[in-house]
Amino acid sequence: MNPFRDYLSAVWNILRKDLxxxxxxxxxxxxxxxxxxxxxxxxxxxxxxxxxxxxxLAAGLLWVSLAFASTLGLNRSxxxxxxxxxxxxxxxxxxxxxxxYFGKVLSxxxxxxxxGLVLLPVFSLFYQQNMFxxxxxxxxxxxxxxxxxxxxxxxxxxxxxxxxxxxLPVLLYPLALPILIAAVESSRSILAxxxxxxxxxxxxxxxxxxxxxxxxxxxxFETILEE
Amino acid sequence: MTKKxxxxxxxxxxxxxxxxxxxxxxxxxxxxxxxxxxVQKVFYFHVSAAWAGMLSFLIAAxxxxxxxxxxxxxxxxxxxxxxxxxxxxxxxxxLSGMIWAQPIWNTWxxxxxxxxxxxxxxxxxxxxxxxxxxxxTPESRAxxxxxxxxxxxxxxxxxxxxxRLFRTIHPxxxxxxxxxxxxxxxxPRMLLAFFVSLFVFTLLLIDLVWHRSRLARLxxxxxxxxx
Amino acid sequence: xxxxxxxxxxxxxxxxxGVLVVYILTLAARIRRAQAKDExxxxxxxxx
Numbered sequence: 001m002n003p004f005r006d007y008l009s010a011v012w013n014i015l016r017k018d019l020x021x022x023x024x025x026x027x028x029x030x031x032x033x034x035x036x037x038x039x040x041x042x043x044x045x046x047x048x049x050x051x052x053x054x055x056x057l058a059a060g061l062l063w064v065s066l067a068f069a070s071t072l073g074l075n076r077s078x079x080x081x082x083x084x085x086x087x088x089x090x091x092x093x094x095x096x097x098x099x100x101y102f103g104k105v106l107s108x109x110x111x112x113x114x115x116g117l118v119l120l121p122v123f124s125l126f127y128q129q130n131m132f133x134x135x136x137x138x139x140x141x142x143x144x145x146x147x148x149x150x151x152x153x154x155x156x157x158x159x160x161x162x163x164x165x166x167x168l169p170v171l172l173y174p175l176a177l178p179i180l181i182a183a184v185e186s187s188r189s190i191l192a193x194x195x196x197x198x199x200x201x202x203x204x205x206x207x208x209x210x211x212x213x214x215x216x217x218x219x220x221f222e223t224i225l226e227e
Numbered sequence: 228m229t230k231k232x233x234x235x236x237x238x239x240x241x242x243x244x245x246x247x248x249x250x251x252x253x254x255x256x257x258x259x260x261x262x263x264x265x266v267q268k269v270f271y272f273h274v275s276a277a278w279a280g281m282l283s284f285l286i287a288a289x290x291x292x293x294x295x296x297x298x299x300x301x302x303x304x305x306x307x308x309x310x311x312x313x314x315x316x317x318x319x320x321x322l323s324g325m326i327w328a329q330p331i332w333n334t335w336x337x338x339x340x341x342x343x344x345x346x347x348x349x350x351x352x353x354x355x356x357x358x359x360x361x362x363x364t365p366e367s368r369a370x371x372x373x374x375x376x377x378x379x380x381x382x383x384x385x386x387x388x389x390x391r392l393f394r395t396i397h398p399x400x401x402x403x404x405x406x407x408x409x410x411x412x413x414x415p416r417m418l419l420a421f422f423v424s425l426f427v428f429t430l431l432l433i434d435l436v437w438h439r440s441r442l443a444r445l446x447x448x449x450x451x452x453x454x
Numbered sequence: 455x456x457x458x459x460x461x462x463x464x465x466x467x468x469x470x471x472g473v474l475v476v477y478i479l480t481l482a483a484r485i486r487r488a489q490a491k492d493e494x495x496x497x498x499x500x501x502x
Contacts, residue, residue: 250467260456262458264456265460265462266459267459268463268467273466315474318473319469319474322470324467326465329462330457439469439481445489446488447496
């Protein structure tokens with residue numbers, strides 16, 4: 001066995017474990033989904049949105065509900081490990097701690113992406129426009145990838161505090177703002193049917209965000225979990 | 228308590244002379260801008276404060292990095308102090324910008340990206356203090372604070388890049404090549420006042436951060452944390 | 455003809471200097487309090 005294969009299998013094991021926990025308990029994705037729908041309904045009444053929503057508003061609403069719902073999943077993914085001191089067990093395992101980070105990012109990403117995929121038809125139905133566009137799905141992959149890689153890092157950070165998971169939104173939302181701007185702007189262009197050249201730079205921006213936040217996670221995850 | 232260093236006393240005196248000196252220079256020796264009138268003079272301190280704020284957040288991130296590799300408390304004090312002083316300068320930049328915008332843009336607050344991101348930066352670094360206050364040991368405060376300071380500073384370029392993509396009505400003061408029509412040209416006297424203000428605010432920043440770090444050390448000694 | 459924005463200029467500089475002065479005063483107060491505590495504890499140490 002070479003070290004790289006070991007590393008990948010550690011990542012895969014964490015991801016598989018999280019997926020199994022989710023499949024058996026079904027406590028993450030459904031909660032996030034219901035919560036994101038509630039956000040959509042709240043905004044609908046608070047802002048008196050019309051059924052034929054403009055592309056800009058639909059894109060913004062989609063990302064705000066996703067961003068709010070993700071925090072639930074992110075908090076859960078780390079608080080789950082605090083129960084019964086499961087994290088301590090994981091930390092004792094002879095694997096690089098960044099593998100834990102990668103596994104957690106992948107599972108968080110899968111859950112939020114799943115929520116996003118369910119939201120697309122719901123939005124298409126509610127706001128009478130076709131949201132099923134391959135480019136929009138790609139933006140979701142890039143945007144949620146950057147958002148969850150930053151979010152996993154900050155969730156690990158906020159779980160160390162006395163207030164536990166209360167702190168995560170306060171830490172995450174301002175830092176994730178550029179990612180959200182880029183995601184909303186590119187989604188808006190896609191929904192308005194603009195050519196790729198119009199939003200290409202936003203997509204590159206999201207890609208850069210992915211690289212930056214994943215690098216930050218790799219560098220600091222171990223430092224955060226230090227005892 | 229160690230004795231106050233001579234250099235710090237010198238800095239104190241320099242700041243006491245130079246800050247009013249720069250003010251006099253701006254008020255009486257710079258020409259009145261031909262369109263905006265006297266309020267344009269606020270710009271010299273506005274930009275200098277913004278610069279000092281950015282610089283101190285950068286210092287905080289670098290000091291955080293040095294703390295993580297050396298684990299010497301003094302670097303944490305420097306990081307913490309820079310962020311506190313940076314928040315003050317950021318507040319000055321926002322408030323003076325608002326007062327300038329009132330007659331020029333005819334509104335106190337514009338959702339201009341640069342203005343908004345400066346405000347977001349203030350929120351990011353306010354969260355830094357919330358994070359610290361909800362941690363129990365000085366060691367975890369320093370360690371997690373350092374990680375947060377570095378990650379936050381890493382998002383600042385992202386935010387600035389997102390401004391460039393977003394259209395902005397903020398005047399571009401230092402533009403590469405052809406600038407927008409909202410930029411204005413500075414006469415030699417204006418340039419002199421501009422650079423003097425930048426220099427004076429940088430000195431003031433160093434002076435304040437130095438005092439604040441000494442306070443942090445004193446407080447640590449008082450709590451019996453040892454040095 | 456430049457716009458007459460003298461009041462805004464005065465307001466601007468007073469806010470800038472005001473925030474600075476308030477911060478410096480609170481910093482000085484905190485330093486003084488910490489120093490008083492420091493002297494108190496070092497006196498106690500020398501007695502015991």
